Amino acid sequence: MRLSHLLASLSASLSFAALLPRQTTTPSTEFVGYLISTFSDPTPAVQWHLSTSNSPSAFTFLNNGSPILTSNVGTGGVRGVFLTSDGRREKWVLIATDLDINAEGFSWDEVTRRGSRGLVVWESEGLTGWGEGRLVTVETPTAGMAWAPSAVWDDDTSQFFIFWSSRHYAESDTEHTGTAMLDRIRYATTTDFISFSAPQDYLALEDTPLIDQEFQYLGQPDHWARFLKNETVNQVYQETMTQGLFSTEWTRVEGYVRPESPREGTAVFKDNVEEGLYHMLLDDYTEYVPFETRDILGGEWTESEYDGFPSGLKHGSVTPLTQEEYDAVWEKYGN
Numbered sequence: 001m002r003l004s005h006l007l008a009s010l011s012a013s014l015s016f017a018a019l020l021p022r023q024t025t026t027p028s029t030e031f032v033g034y035l036i037s038t039f040s041d042p043t044p045a046v047q048w049h050l051s052t053s054n055s056p057s058a059f060t061f062l063n064n065g066s067p068i069l070t071s072n073v074g075t076g077g078v079r080g081v082f083l084t085s086d087g088r089r090e091k092w093v094l095i096a097t098d099l100d101i102n103a104e105g106f107s108w109d110e111v112t113r114r115g116s117r118g119l120v121v122w123e124s125e126g127l128t129g130w131g132e133g134r135l136v137t138v139e140t141p142t143a144g145m146a147w148a149p150s151a152v153w154d155d156d157t158s159q160f161f162i163f164w165s166s167r168h169y170a171e172s173d174t175e176h177t178g179t180a181m182l183d184r185i186r187y188a189t190t191t192d193f194i195s196f197s198a199p200q201d202y203l204a205l206e207d208t209p210l211i212d213q214e215f216q217y218l219g220q221p222d223h224w225a226r227f228l229k230n231e232t233v234n235q236v237y238q239e240t241m242t243q244g245l246f247s248t249e250w251t252r253v254e255g256y257v258r259p260e261s262p263r264e265g266t267a268v269f270k271d272n273v274e275e276g277l278y279h280m281l282l283d284d285y286t287e288y289v290p291f292e293t294r295d296i297l298g299g300e301w302t303e304s305e306y307d308g309f310p311s312g313l314k315h316g317s318v319t320p321l322t323q324e325e326y327d328a329v330w331e332k333y334g335n
């Protein structure tokens with residue numbers, strides 16, 4: 001290869017690399033438990049469940065079952081709760097869909113045409129002591145909603161990539177009365193959760209409305225699994241990738257995670273103890289049901305056989321905690 005070609009391809013791969021969110025949680029980080037951030041249908045506010053040491057099945061409903069945080073902005077209700085942090089685990093952020101399905105006169109049609117284009121955001125320096133919630137508009141006026149946010153911290157550029165689902169209307173249809181485009185996954189970047197880059201499509205399929213995207217980092221740079229809900233059949237499917245989140249050649253795991261009945265709102269997490277074991281929480285339209293796999297690439301998930309998993313949990317996220325984090329959370333919200 002001539003030098004000029006080599007330089008050109010080097011700089012192309014360098015600038016591309018800068019676009020790829022990386023997670024470099026050191027393998028030596030020792031986790032001692034799991035924190036589920038969620039909500040429930042009757043109480044659309046942030047609720048926490050903390051595991052008994054590293055058990056993926058035994059949890060304490062923190063704060064005596066009362067919400068950790070309640071929204072008093074936007075619709076006043078939150079769903080699709082996601083907890084994220086920067087690479088150093090210093091700045092913690094809870095982001096959530098701004099949606100209250102118990103509101104008077106609620107209709108799914110209305111909230112997908114003229115619903116909230118903002119996300120509710122709370123920040124904390126530790127995991128205790130949260131600031132006031134605020135509503136941040138992430139979508140353009142063509143959007144009818146912004147649902148089910150998730151986030152990936154990028155060590156290379158020290159910013160968060162935020163993903164969510166939205167439905168868009170033609171620019172001329174300012175009241176959103178016409179036929180919408182298919183639901184798609186959007187994203188923007190931010191460092192402070194105050195200003196965001198202009199939102200762009202992350203994944204928009206021609207024949208399939210998509211919502212509820214969740215990523216799982218697979219422990220090596222640029223290796224990921226992602227989970228998406230096909231809204232035509234109300235089923236979740238899995239894809240895997242070794243080239244980074246923004247590469248387009250994802251490998252589909254054939255079929256759906258659970259083909260027999262409607263599922264949504266995936267939350268996936270790696271086991272803190274057993275290497276190669278992953279857990280999934282899937283909402284059966286009533287509550288989360290736990291699944292597991294020892295073959296994340298193969299994507300064969302079996303229902304976990306344990307008693308006592310908490311009931312009534314909805315679309316949330318699961319965060320592994322260090323001893324210091326676990327103790328701080330227990331101290332503040334333990335019963």
Ligand SMILES: *[C@@H]1O[C@H](CO)[C@@H](O)[C@H](O)[C@H]1NC(C)=O
Binds near residue numbers: 205207230232233237
């Ligand atoms: C979603 O389901 C529809 C109906 O079965 C199917 O035609 C479409 O290909 C599916 N899309 C994806 C991405 O699985």
